[in-house]
Structures are given as C-alpha cells and as structure tokens.
C-alpha cells in the first residue's frame with residue numbers, strides 16, 4: 425500500500441453562491457438520465473433545479 | 488425467514504442464505520441507485536430498510552455493485568467463494584471495505600475526476616480535486632462528495648436527500 429502517495433488535484437470544482445457548480449480540469453462527466461458524456465475543459469452545472477438545459481446552467485437561477 | 492439485521496462497527500449487515508450485505512449509513516451520498524433499481528429489497532421507508540427476501544441473490548449483488556460509495560458492500564457467506572471474486576464485482580467487500588475482509592489490495596490510482604449527474608438526484612464527484620465553496624478551499628482526496636442539484640437541500644451545497652422528498656424530476 426502506497427499510503428503516503430500524493431494525490432494531485434485533477435480539477436478545481438467551485439460552488440458559485442446562488443449559481444452553478446463550475447468545474448475546470450481533468451474530469452469525465454456522465455449524465456445518467458440523458459446518457460451524455462463530457463470531459464476536459466470547463467463546464468457549469470445547474471444547482472438550482474431550474475435550468476432548461478440540464479445538467480448545465482442556463483442562467484435561470486437569476487430569475 | 489432468515490432475516491438478520493445485525494450491527495457491526497459503523498453500520499449494519501443483512502443476510503440471506505448466500506450473501507451478506509453491509510450497510511454503512513455515514514458513507515451514503517443518496518445517489519439513489521439502490522431503491523430506484525430494487526425497491527423490493529432497499530426501501531428507505533421501511534424498517535428494517537433492507538429485506539433480503541425481496542429479490543434474488545443475483546439481483547441484489549447487481550444493485551449493490553451500483554452503489555457509488557462504500558455505503559453498500561456485499562460478500563458471499565461461503566468464504567472460499569470470496570477469494571475468487573473478480574474486480575468487476577465493484578462493491579464486493581474485498582474492494583470496498585477491505586477491513587472487513589482482512590486483505591490489503593487496491594492501491595488508489597491517479598485518474599480524471601468522475602462526475603456523475605444522477606437521475607433526479609445530485610451531482611456525485613469522485614476522485615482528487617479542489618473544492619471551493621463559501622470561501623473555503625478544500626483538497627478532496629480519493630473520496631466522494633455529492634452536490635445538491637434540486638435546490639432544496641438544507642445543507643447546501645451538499646445533497647441531503649431532499650430531492651426525494653420534493654420529487655425532483657429533471
């Protein structure tokens with residue numbers, strides 16, 4: 425067991441107050457309902473439940 | 488009826504003639520696979536919530552293997568069979584709760600962060616990443632966090648299971 429192995433952070437995941445979840449870096453995103461995949465780069469995921477383009481944020485949280 | 492609902496440290500276990508299912512509530516992130524796939528066995532509204540007589544052993548294993556955390560794990564009651572279990576059996580205790588099995592394998596690897604958008608449920612993040620929220624910066628290593636997507640959690644930004652109560656349907 426390599427207990428002391430350093431695990432490098434692969435992505436920065438930021439909870440935007442009253443807004444979406446911003447994800448940047450090395451990731452694999454799977455949406456199980458819509459059966460879509462996405463990876464790398466940058467995505468914004470809806471946290472408010474109101475987006476018309478789930479799982480992504482479409483700005484509806486401001487309404 | 489050979490239903491057992493016994494405690495072990497940190498959780499409970501349930502068995503039928505062939506297998507034992509281990510449940511560790513503190514590890515649950517409410518991804519909801521268990522009751523969505525097999526409410527006959529995993530019914531959060533019932534006590535005890537796991538009924539090992541509700542389905543076949545094969546189906547129970549299949550659904551326990553879907554759990555994205557170590558909240559659910561399983562093993563054969565016949566220990567000889569446990570030695571033969573392969574790594575496709577994701578939530579066998581050998582992989583999930585080695586302390587219960589007494590083996591020492593599974594070295595964590597570096598890999599992309601896995602982000603799963605659950606059906607009518609939260610965003611489940613797994614891996615090594617930096618989580619920034621409420622002005623905090625937290626290094627998350629080899630673990631799992633679930634972020635509310637329905638807007639109703641009382642423990643924002645984390646999912647606390649409210650999506651089920653409000654009937655979140657995206």
Ligand code: FES
Pocket residue numbers: 442443444445469470471472473474475476480481482483484485486
């Ligand atoms: S968080 Fe932006 S639309 Fe929901």
Ligand code: FES
Pocket residue numbers: 517608609610634635636637638639640645646647648649650651
């Ligand atoms: S998604 Fe689980 S409480 Fe909102």
